[in-house]
Amino acid sequence: MRRDISVGSGGEQLAVWHYPGAGDALAGPGGRPCIAMAHGFGATRDSGLEAFAEAHVEAGADVLLFDYRHFGASSGEPRQLISPAAQRADYHAVIAHARSLDGVDPDRIVAWGVSLAGGHVLQVGAEDPRLAAVVALTPAPDGLAAMRVAIARDGMVAALRLTGAGLADLGASLRGRAPVTVPTAGPPGSTAVLTAPGAEERWRAVVGPTWENNVCARVLLQFGGYRPGRHAAKLTMPLLVQIADLDQTAPPAAAMVAARRGRAEVRHLPADHFDVYPGGPHHEAAVRQQVDFLRRHLGAPVAAASSA
Template sequence: MFSFHRIIAEQDLTPGVTTLVRSEEKAKLLETLGLKAVVGNLNDLELLTSLAEKAHVIFSVADADNYQAILALLRGMKKRHETTGDVSVLIHTSGTGYVKGYIVIPSTIYGRANHKLVQAGISNNQSDQIPKLISVALQRGIAGMTGKGLSVWPDIEIGELSDLYYILLDGILNKNPAVGSGVDGYNFGANSEHQWYDISKGIAVALHELGKVKSDDPTSFEKEELTTYFRYEALGYYLGSNSRCRANHSKAIGWSPKKTSEDMVKSIIPECEFLAMSNLPTSNLKETLTPKSIKVPSATPGWNLDAWQYVPEEKSAPYTVIVMAHGLSGNKTMGLKQFAEFFVKMGYAAVVFDYRRWGSSDGKPRQVLKVNEQLEDYRTVIKYCRQQPVFDPNRIVVWGTSFSGGHAVCLAAERNLNVFAAIGQCPYLGETVAPSYNFTFLKTAGCAILDVIRQSLGFSPLLINATSEPKTVGVMNTHDSKAGMDAIVRNVEGAEYPNTINASSVFELGSYSPKDKAKNIECPTLIVHCLNDSLCLTPGADATATASPHVQYETLDTNHFSIYPGGDMYEENLKLQKEFLQKHVPV
């Protein structure tokens, strides 16, 4: 919002402005300024389309590279044009006959904002590149640069960039003939140039004087450091490339920036002082692994989802977050803590939750399986994460195990949900052991039918064993089901397992086939299948693996329960997931 404060400062525009923000807290603050606020994010594609359909001018300033978000905005503008004939205005930050497009391409932004939105706690007051290099210097103990730092980039002070947005909007609304659109609508936000060495040297000197690094000279990043600090090696090399421009269009419409690269170098000192004093990472691993208990409002009014939120304090926010839930008839105490702690040690955040009616979450009747409800709970927690400033809304990984492993596959296939990656370990994908048509089967079927009747009449559900020995009534009664689940409970400290489920859950299981959704998967998805699994059979995993080129299929020569904490293939399972995350979702 650094570019937005000039616009809302104009009282005649304020009543007609709608803002999209990620948290209820910021929405309330914006409303105190006379603005309409909608809670959501760039992954809420239907919401973006709806908002765009209602707007004449749209500022897209959050993420230049979110292709799906821009398509959603364009769909809304097209609907508006078809309905009203209005030609909408799109002002996009660096990123059709029914839209007039204007693109603002900022350069290296520097300085700290201190306008009304910052003071109200709504807007971030920092840019990205220089604070990132300062944070990296604090982590490695010496300032760094790509190569010799000889690459040349343009720069602009944060307040003067804000002026460009305002002048552009003013020119559009007042039909300034100098303001071009389409191919003539590129407006660079730049006023001078610098070499990256100058920035790295300025960081080195400032932090050395503060006693935070060991030298006042920067050093070149090693190849492996580029991945460590910039997520991708290519992003590190990006800082070693040249980026040059001239702001001719911008200045032709009346924009007149004054500050130069000398001002940029001077701005490094207060940035270093702020980050060195207030944003130092902690190395207290014990605190890192202590989750915060949270309540996430579910889709059912009055029912909250109980969750544990972990953040890797040794990394800086916003964090890539892994959203995790339990399998059939389980709850989050049954080994999910150990998986979450493993991910946190790798540098990821994790949010682990219980579904409605299960574990510590609200909802009655208890221990009742509703597949659609569980999928909805995943979406609810994902939306919650996208609204938290501590998490990166574009880097959410959905994780599931056993029955929820199938949920992970279904959610990965939901293109509107737009998750970054997915992991399903020993996932239920729609293929399970065929029932034996014996007396046990008849008793189980009878219980299931009776449960349907009871619940339809408003009575409490008929609960049966979730796991049981072979030839006894239970939803999971293969040769290793009861012993395997007992082993999880025995091996995991604090695990609680009622071992009950509504009898009619067998009908839900029979109609649920995640493998049929897999063809729509477009994000990296890991399937870890157990070859000796008696519950989640190989044909389902095979079908899922071949349905989409984005599925990575790994197998372990073990049973369904041995990949959990205490099992003989637990470490091998973790290794596969670690390699997948490091390759596709590096932090």
């Protein structure tokens, strides 16, 4: 059964669910592996990730599922502020905490991310070569590529409206005023960030009670320059990249480029971006691929112990 814990990061307190692993299937001389797990753009830990965590717990791994600072049950003002650098720092803080847990093998920690976080973990893995594995589900490793897709679909006028909101929010922050926000998800052509056809409906089907449909708009001014996939070539640990071939939100081509750089094990799903969440047609397949990957790469200590 999961328990609530708190992890410090950058002067804030991250709300974390600790799920202890079930059984000894992945246990080794140093303990069980542990997965640091977080969500994508503007999302919270209660928005469809519990099922992924529970599947890995059943397989035998601990999981630390957390909210970034400024989101969900974590601290941080202003609320709904996305900072890719701060979110990566939150990953590192949770990973460090995982290494201190009783019963967890500090050398078998996994960074797991979906969507925007699927990009984060590529850079986190490059920054922490001690990680045992990285899992990137429907990753967004190239903000510029994602922006180009959105502009081609929604037009330049929508892009200019979002840029204007970003500038207004930046100006508000410099003057100490309340943030200017934009919707996280909305219909195509709207002044929202995620506007692929069907995205809002599919997203609302899985979000939890702490999710809010807005983010501080200033993140849009830096998103095009955020390209964590460029760091994938530095990864030294096993990497699983799961690509939704029909993804209208995170371009599959950009994910494939990052996967090649990281010498990844690639799994293709005939899915759109939100089809991998609980209730979606490709959720079970995505989970099976992850569990199989982690069993193969994290189960070695069991075999070594048995042989000894």
